[in-house]
Each structure stands twice: as structure tokens, then as C-alpha cells.
Amino acid sequence: MLNLSKIQAITLDLDDTLWPVWPTIARAEVVLQDWLALHAPQTALLCAQPGVKQAIRAAINQRHADKAHDLTFLRREAIRESLLRAGEAPHLADAAFEVFFAERQNVQLYDGVQPALARLAARYPLVGLSNGNADVFRTEAGPYFQAAVSARVFGVAKPDARIFHAAAAQLNLPPEAVLHLGDDATTDVLGALLAGMQTAWVNTQGHDWPHDLAQPLTVSHLAELCDYLLA
Known part of the structure; x- marks a missing residue:
């Protein structure tokens, strides 16, 4: 389970986490x-x-x-x-x-994502962390983000631990103080765990957990996780 007291910032995948790609x-x-x-x-x-x-x-x-x-x-x-x-x-x-x-960049956020981002951004700094080439600041999600790290610019993609560490460095935080949220069980969730971050699975597509490691906190929608974090 998450150690809520340690979470000081959140990184988020974009495609299929905030909108259908x-x-x-x-x-x-x-x-x-x-x-x-x-x-x-x-x-x-x-x-x-x-x-x-x-x-x-x-x-x-x-x-x-x-x-x-x-x-x-x-x-x-x-x-x-x-x-x-x-x-x-x-x-x-x-x-x-x-x-x-x-x-x-003309994305259509999942229902409820915009208010969820607004609630999260009021409490935590948010950083985009994506293997795709969407520019979060050109989307309607942009106002809620402080920074973004992309595989295209950084040079390696998730689940490589280096890109997670680069996102934590953007926040001047150790990895364990950052919660990563994403839809992909391997590139997002397993990658973040192995990089030392906390993580939760935003399982928008209803996939089965594919790994031997214990399944982390799993939600079907960002708003559901928002309620958990901010309760």
C-alpha cells in the first residue's frame, strides 16, 4: 500500500491514463x-x-x-x-x-480527469512522464502540470529507471517521495517500483495484473485514486 505521509509530488503518464490515445x-x-x-x-x-x-x-x-x-x-x-x-x-x-x-494535442480527457487533476494539483506538484510524444502543455491538462519529462527528449523510455529518476530530479526529490501513476502495468507500474518510487495502477482498460510482484493499489479512473489520496 501507499505510504501517504512520504508522497510529496506525483508523476503521471499521459496517453491512456488521462485520455484515450x-x-x-x-x-x-x-x-x-x-x-x-x-x-x-x-x-x-x-x-x-x-x-x-x-x-x-x-x-x-x-x-x-x-x-x-x-x-x-x-x-x-x-x-x-x-x-x-x-x-x-x-x-x-x-x-x-x-x-x-x-x-x-487535441486530446479528449476521460470524464472526471480535469477536476481530479485540479484537486491533485492543489495538493501536489504534478509532472508529466511519457513515452509518447504528446506535449501536455498544449493539451487541456496543461495548466495543472509544473513540468514534463518525455522519452523523446530524455533519450530513454520507461521502464528504464533513469527516466523516473530524471522526473524526481525535476522536483528536487528522492524517488521514494514521488508517486507515479500510469496505465501500463510494465512500463509505468513495474518501472516505477524498480526505480524506487511509490506507484498506483490506473487500470483504465480492465487488464489483469501480469507480474509476480504483488499487485499495487489499482483503480479504474484517476478520480478514484484522487479520492483515496485526498481523503
Whole structure:
């Protein structure tokens, strides 16, 4: 169980903890495809073919395996590769990515997350800690956060202990004084535990606990955990 008396700050995963990620990505893909139809029509036609985008993305991921932590780089390079294969100007990848990325920030928080963040932020400093490439400060969750640490910028991804320690360092706190909240049982919960943090599992998808270690405090929604912490 949590040692509430030791918790001085909270780090939070973003995608699938505060908002559902795949509807967000799907909307961004549509906006990108519409932009390509106007500015790079041959690329738009190519990407509309079944399986083509997935195959290009897989090839880019394999080619740049050392960049697995940097989803921004991988997405931009997949767009660039699509342009090249379609015979259109590869420099358009930068503008195309920015269109995608702007819509990527247009997230829709889970019901109850906004008031939960407001309550938590009134008591604890909050830091975003994500393997994804969402910019929390460009989302409606942004006003409640003091800082953010991303795998893309830091250079390694959760569950590597170093990124958890970097988040604690942002707060000038030892890891044991920080509570990490996230939806992924491995990258978030197990990673935080092995990094010396306290943790709770925000199990929004109703998954079974997959590890031999005792299951930590588990809630289905951030608001539920908020009630526990602030009772």
C-alpha cells in the first residue's frame, strides 16, 4: 500500500491514463491525410492503399531502431519516406508532421480527469512522464502540470529507471517521495517500483495484473485514486 505521509509530488503518464490515445491518433491521421491530398496528392493516394502506411512505418522503425524512444522522429521519417516513394518533395515532411502534431494535442480527457487533476494539483506538484510524444502543455491538462519529462527528449523510455529518476530530479526529490501513476502495468507500474518510487495502477482498460510482484493499489479512473489520496 501507499505510504501517504512520504508522497510529496506525483508523476503521471499521459496517453491512456488521462485520455484515450488511439482516437486522438486516428483524428490526427485524418487531418494529415487531408493535408497530403492538397499538398502532396500522389503521397495521399499511396497512403490510402491498404497496408501501405503500416509497411512504411515498420520499415522506418526497423531502419531507425536506435530511435525507438522518439515517436516524433519516427513519424516524421515515415511521412518523408512516403513522399519519396510517391515521387514528391521530401521536404514537405516537416510541414506535414506539424499538421499531424497539432491535432495530436487535441486530446479528449476521460470524464472526471480535469477536476481530479485540479484537486491533485492543489495538493501536489504534478509532472508529466511519457513515452509518447504528446506535449501536455498544449493539451487541456496543461495548466495543472509544473513540468514534463518525455522519452523523446530524455533519450530513454520507461521502464528504464533513469527516466523516473530524471522526473524526481525535476522536483528536487528522492524517488521514494514521488508517486507515479500510469496505465501500463510494465512500463509505468513495474518501472516505477524498480526505480524506487511509490506507484498506483490506473487500470483504465480492465487488464489483469501480469507480474509476480504483488499487485499495487489499482483503480479504474484517476478520480478514484484522487479520492483515496485526498481523503
